[in-house]
Amino acid sequence: MSLTGLFLITFLIVHCYINAQIFWNDGGKSFDELAHFMGTNVVIRTIEIGLFAFLILHIVQGLMLWAKNRAKRSSKYAVKAGNVNSKWYSRSMGLLGTLILIFLVVHIGMFWAPNRTAQTFGDGELPLYDMMRDEFQHPGIVALYLFGCISLAWHLLHGFYSAFQTLGLAMHKYKMMIKNIGIGFSIIVPLIFALMPIAFYFGWIQ
Amino acid sequence: MEHYNMSLTLKVWRQKNNKEQGKFETYSVKDISSEMSFLEMFDVLNEQLIAEQKEPIAFDHDCREGICGMCSMVINGRPHGPWHHTTTCQLHMREYKNGDTIVVEPFRADAFPVIKDLAVDRTAFDRIIQAGGYVSVNTGNAVDANSIPIEKHSADEAFASAACIGCGACVAACPNASAMLFTSAKVSHLAMLPQGAPERKTRVVDMVEQMDKEGFGGCTNIGACEAECPKGISLENIARLNREYMGAMLDGGSQNAV
Ligand code: HEM
Ligand code: SF4
Ligand code: FES
Numbered sequence: 001m002s003l004t005g006l007f008l009i010t011f012l013i014v015h016c017y018i019n020a021q022i023f024w025n026d027g028g029k030s031f032d033e034l035a036h037f038m039g040t041n042v043v044i045r046t047i048e049i050g051l052f053a054f055l056i057l058h059i060v061q062g063l064m065l066w067a068k069n070r071a072k073r074s075s076k077y078a079v080k081a082g083n084v085n086s087k088w089y090s091r092s093m094g095l096l097g098t099l100i101l102i103f104l105v106v107h108i109g110m111f112w113a114p115n116r117t118a119q120t121f122g123d124g125e126l127p128l129y130d131m132m133r134d135e136f137q138h139p140g141i142v143a144l145y146l147f148g149c150i151s152l153a154w155h156l157l158h159g160f161y162s163a164f165q166t167l168g169l170a171m172h173k174y175k176m177m178i179k180n181i182g183i184g185f186s187i188i189v190p191l192i193f194a195l196m197p198i199a200f201y202f203g204w205i206q
Numbered sequence: 207m208e209h210y211n212m213s214l215t216l217k218v219w220r221q222k223n224n225k226e227q228g229k230f231e232t233y234s235v236k237d238i239s240s241e242m243s244f245l246e247m248f249d250v251l252n253e254q255l256i257a258e259q260k261e262p263i264a265f266d267h268d269c270r271e272g273i274c275g276m277c278s279m280v281i282n283g284r285p286h287g288p289w290h291h292t293t294t295c296q297l298h299m300r301e302y303k304n305g306d307t308i309v310v311e312p313f314r315a316d317a318f319p320v321i322k323d324l325a326v327d328r329t330a331f332d333r334i335i336q337a338g339g340y341v342s343v344n345t346g347n348a349v350d351a352n353s354i355p356i357e358k359h360s361a362d363e364a365f366a367s368a369a370c371i372g373c374g375a376c377v378a379a380c381p382n383a384s385a386m387l388f389t390s391a392k393v394s395h396l397a398m399l400p401q402g403a404p405e406r407k408t409r410v411v412d413m414v415e416q417m418d419k420e421g422f423g424g425c426t427n428i429g430a431c432e433a434e435c436p437k438g439i440s441l442e443n444i445a446r447l448n449r450e451y452m453g454a455m456l457d458g459g460s461q462n463a464v
Contacts (some may be wrong), residue, residue: 064275065424069382072316072423078217078230079283079309081379085433091381094427168449171442 001065002166004058005159009185011051016189019196025205028129035128039115045059059101067095089154090162096155111137136200149194156186210240212304216251218263219311224319224327230309240300244287245270245277247299264322270295272436275373279324280311285375285434293373293436313378317385317421328374330420331388335372337416338409339392341401360398367395371435376431376439382423386433389417390447391439397450406452414451 018038021031038044084089089096115126135141160182164170170178199205209271213236219227235251242250245267251438257341268276277294280286302308318326341350356364366371370391377385392411396402425444430443 004254021377043293048247065426069423069426072383073314074316075228075320077278077283077311077314078219079311081283081430081434084284086377086381086428088427090428114290129375164336165427165445166425166448168445171445171449175442175445197423199411 001058001061002163004054006051006059007051007054008058009156009160012189016192018036020192022129022196023199024131026135027206028127030205032127032131037111039125040117055104059097062094062097078141087158090158093155093158093162096151099151100148100155103144103151106144107148110141131138132196133200133206136197139201142197142201144192149190152191152193153186156190160185207240207300209302211237212240212299212302212306214302214305215307216240216248217307217309218324220249220263220323221312221320225320228320228323238299240298242299243270243295244279244281244297245295246297262325265324266326267295267300272296274373275371275436276330278313278326278374280376280378281311282309285313285378286373286436291436291438292369296436313374314381315374315377317378317383318374326374328372330422331372331374331385333420334385334389334413334416335392337379338405338412339396339397342405343401354400356399364398367391367398367439367443368394370435370439371437373436375434375436377422379430379434380423380425381428381430382426384431385417385422386425386447387415387421387435387439387441390443393447393450394443396445406450407457410447410450411454412461413447414447 018031018034021034022028025031111128111131115128118124118126136145161170161179162180164174164182213234214406216233216235217230218233218437219228220231233251233255235247235254238250245265247323248263248265255262266276266278267419268274270277272293272295277286279286279294281297286292286294288301289297293457311319312320312324313326313328316330317330321327368391370388374388376387377383380387396409397406427441427444429441432439
């Protein structure tokens with residue numbers, strides 16, 4: 001969980017950096033350049049296979065852990081402590097992960113899958129920047145992306161710290177540091193992602 | 207604080223044994239002093255039940271001074287009740303006011319089967335200790351306590367971990383019914399002392415293996431255990447256990463580690 005989770009976090013950083021190129025508002029020039037590199041470079045395409053493998057591994061491990069842990073208390077409490085002794089999102093990682101997964105299926109179906117199909121069987125890469133601009137004119141799609149970003153933020157708010165704790169690193173002076181970096185990361189990265197559909201929708205970038 | 211008396215409604219879990227289904231029974235108690243402990247209030251209720259020729263409620267207790275860890279009860283959803291760093295026996299009735307309803311349940315976890323009513327079987331913890339929570343020493347006279355110098359910081363941290371009384375509130379509080387806080391406290395206090403060093407690697411591997419065998423859940427770092435632990439055992443112990451465990455496994459696991 002922790003290793004796959006940290007790998008996915010690394011992916012998020014790269015993904016966020018590349019997509020943030022749209023904010024140059026240069027008609028997608030900077031973005032398309034990097035996207036072209038990422039979509040065609042052999043090394044990156046190999047790492048991409050690893051990314052999917054790790055994503056699936058993370059999901060399978062997560063759901064198995066969730067199912068296993070659920071089965072350890074067959075007789076449930078009548079009164080639940082709820083948020084008194086723990087945070088709701090730390091208890092809802094399986095649910096939050098599933099929400100992210102639902103978003104991911106739509107998201108991958110929107111950009112990645114058509115692009116790879118066109119690359120392999122069609123006339124080459126698709127104009128991703130123009131596709132983004134078009135898709136994000138629909139309020140429904142913008143709403144879905146915001147929903148995905150919010151789920152991700154809550155998932156990371158527990159997941160970031162949790163990964164370091166699982167690896168035995170959240171100790172002594174590092175504990176608060178990791179917690180705080182985790183909070184910062186969980187707010188900033190999903191926020192930058194969320195600003196992308198918003199900026200296109202309101203025409204801040206063309 | 208001013209003394210007062212109160213009447214309460216209690217909803218208590220009654221269960222004949224591990225095989226039968228349990229259910230809540232509702233009882234009323236009167237003239238409960240605000241200076242009684244929670245267990246003394248239960249004594250009053252049990253006297254009342256005995257006088258009515260009913261079966262008294264089985265509940266665990268021993269020292270009644272917050273050190274033995276026997277007094278397992280989940281009170282309104284909280285193991286050992288609402289007070290921070292407090293066992294059930296040290297919870298006092300001044301927490302409650304006249305007319306309150308209190309729900310009392312056993313520690314619930316499949317690894318802690320109910321023996322009767324509120325008493326649960328926590329021998330799984332004993333077996334985790336037996337798997338490695340000890341140091342092997344030669345018999346004979348007790349060695350002078352200061353014969354091995356121990357750095358103050360390590361001694362303090364080891365002492366803080368050794369404060370675990372094995373009550374099981376961490377398991378009761380954990381949504382996964384995980385025993386990681388308990389096991390990590392027991393692994394930690396020996397891992398930080400020179401006396402624990404020779405068996406350091408086998409200890410952690412064997413104790414974790416026993417913990418899994420007992421049917422506790424997996425830790426997902428939720429932290430309800432730390433919040434409810436009457437002895438303030440820190441989550442850092444779990445980080446330390448993870449570290450010890452990874453170190454031992456990289457070194458070949460239990461068999462080759464010695
Ligand atoms: C961009 C996507 C994702 C990222 C960056 C991510 C990241 C993380 C991280 C860092 C952890 C903590 C690991 C640990 O405690 O050892 C975690 C835990 C978890 N993840 Fe994800 N995750 C993602 C997607 C998903 C998806 C799609 C699912 C499932 C459908 C999922 C399910 C879980 C579960 C159940 C846990 C719980 C383990 C725990 O509480 O520690 N995650 N995730
Ligand atoms: S870690 Fe705390 S809650 Fe768990 S058994 Fe030890 S004293 Fe009790
Ligand atoms: S009865 Fe010993 S700790 Fe409560």
